Amino acid sequence: MIRSLRAAVSTFTVLPVGRADVSDGAALVLWLPFVGAGLGAGAGLIAAAALGMNDGAGLLAAVLAVATLALLTRGLHLDG
Helix, strand or coil: CHHHHHHHHHHHCCCCCCCCCCCCHHHHHHHHHHHHHHHHHHHHHHHHHHHHHCCCCHHHHHHHHHHHHHHHCCCCCCCC
């Protein structure tokens, strides 16, 4: 269980969680919504912090949130 979580995080982020064993692809795929939710929460916190400093900084908050996701995921599916 922990091995498949580590594999999901290692495969879809730049976070250093060690080498991943991706031999059990089905278990890895089950963790992807949780990894995505964590990434989204992190980007949301960055956007909320930018908006907390200045209410008129909507564009800046959006750019920072997308940039955070791009950095954390190595630009995975950024072209979509």
